[in-house]
Amino acid sequence: MIETDGRRVRGDASRRLVLDHAVDLASVEGLDGLSIGHLADAARVSKSGVATLFGTKERLQLAAVEAARLRFVASVIEPARDEPRGIRRIVALLDGWIAYSRDRVFTGGCFFAATAAEFDAKPGPVRDxxxxALTDWSDYLAASFRFAVAQGEVGADEDPEQFAFEATALLDAANTRSVMGDSNQPYVFARRALVARLRAAGADAASLARLADVDDLAV
Structure with a gap:
């Protein structure tokens, strides 16, 4: 019979609780604003408890990035994998990303859009x-598009990396405009642009219905 270490179980639960608050705080105030004292207040735990779990601010920031990555994967990547590789998975990824931002899976919108600007010119482990995380998302989108090319669902001359760049730029812009303007209208614009881009690449209208037919203003 395997005995469970109660202290370890409680410690893991406390870590998850604190990180849930950490990623939401960072999506609003940034990773640099993520202090042990501020997080302790938000999570209603002691400062010493947070310090014991993470030790340093950098370790806390790195743990928050990993927790955010896992939440993103669970919200966007995993559901899309129910669809076959190619255009249907691309559509599921794009639709899922918009829902992830629009429905505020993180309090401040996309965690990575909110925090990347803080560290884009600051070398170090957090920036890395x-x-x-950002490269993994872009690469996965490009790989999915590459399957669409190979399967003849879009034109053979289409560049997957170019498509991934354009798509992520549109999604990031929609997220930023939505958060700043407190409006879902930017998601409407992003959907239209993404559908038009995929149609121009050769995708058939029926395969794009999931992306095209959502009314973000009514959600």
Whole structure:
């Protein structure tokens, strides 16, 4: 019989609780604003408890980036994997990303859009972790588009990396405009632009219905 270490279980639960608050705080105030004292107040735990869990601010920031990555994957990537590789998965990824931002999976909108600007010119482990997460998303989108090219769902001359760049730029802009303007209208514009881009690439209208037919203003 395997015995469970109660202290470890409680410690893991406390860590998850604190990180849930950490990623939401960072999506609003940034990772630089993520202090042990501020987080302790938000999570209603002691400062010593947070310090014991993470030790330093940098370790806390890195743990927050990883927790945010896992939340993003669960919200956007995993559901899209129910769709076959190619255009249907691309549509699911784009629609899922818009819902993730629009429905505020993180309090301040997209965690990575909110925090990347803080560290884009600051070399170090936190910047590296953010860059890796952003690259992984862009690469996955490009890989999915590459399957669409191989399957003849879009034109053979289409560049997957170019598409991924354009799509992420539109999504990031929609997120920023929505958060700043407290409006879902930017998601409407992003959907139209993404559908038009995919139609221009050769995707058929029926395959794009999931992306095209959502009324973000009514959600």
């Amino acid at each position: 972790a953010l860059a890796t």
